[in-house]
Amino acid sequence: MRFPLPALGLACLIVPLSAHPDPGHTLAEIDSHLAESPDDPELLRRKAELFLQTGHVRQAIPVAVKALSISPDDPATLLLQARVSVARKNPENAITRLEEINRRFPRFADAWALMARLRHEAGNTDGAITAKLRQLETDDQPAPVDFLNAAAWLVQRAGSGDADMAVSLLDRGIGLFGNVIELQRSAIRLECSLGRHDAALRRVDTLVARYRPSVEFSLLRADIHEAAGRYRDAASACDSAIALLDIETESPPVAQLRESILRRKEENLGRP
Secondary structure: OOOOOOOOOOOOOOOOOOOOOOOOOOHHHHHHHHHHOOOOHHHHHHHHHHHHHOOOHHHHHHHHHHHHHHOOOOHHHHHHHHHHHHHOOOHHHHHHHHHHHHHHOOOOHHHHHHHHHHHHHOOOHHHHHHHHHHHHHHOOOOOHHHHHHHHHHHHHHOOOOHHHHHHHHHHHHHHHHOOOHHHHHHHHHHHHHOOOHHHHHHHHHHHHHHHOOOHHHHHHHHHHHHHOOOHHHHHHHHHHHHHHHOOOOOOHHHHHHHHHHHHHHHHHHOOO
């Protein structure tokens, strides 16, 4: 198949403020609220998070310590301590803290999310997958990237049944978020790796129904037909891509793409 696996970045972990100031508020705005409520642990967490996000780790530490003294049994405050450890380049300490949070608060999804990230960065694929699956079990507001990462790590591990589990996870994400193109593209790649080319084509059909016919989707069909050895069908998909491309405004990049697709069509027609 010619299309690449989509890049799977990790989600940025942000603690919501609910009724408190918006996360985008400045330090001065947070301080103005703290002047009225100096012992509000959520405001303190937000201030410390803002320091961490802007690279001011030394300033974050005393704020995090104060938050811990006020709410020592709040999992969000304990998670903040782990984040400080990460910022101080001490992932081992962060993992130790996270293990304790996971033990005491097994349904606190944000801690599982950070654990998954740190395990993956440490090269512990099994541990990363376990933590990511626990996050997805407990998180009532996951993001599409969480499903993409879980699927990518399962593919990386390549154990028995991992590819099927990855497809199931991507379908869970699609069920939550609809036909997100990157979720479907990843599922298509996996379906093809499992020899389920017709299932992959049906996924393209759902993308076309959701978004509209496009050159990209026609070439995606060509990818699938080529993977299945259906070269004349792949050539027909190239024809469809060219027809859609001809609607575009003529420009050198479009002309080059058109020539590339024509060559691809001829290559497929020349195959047995």
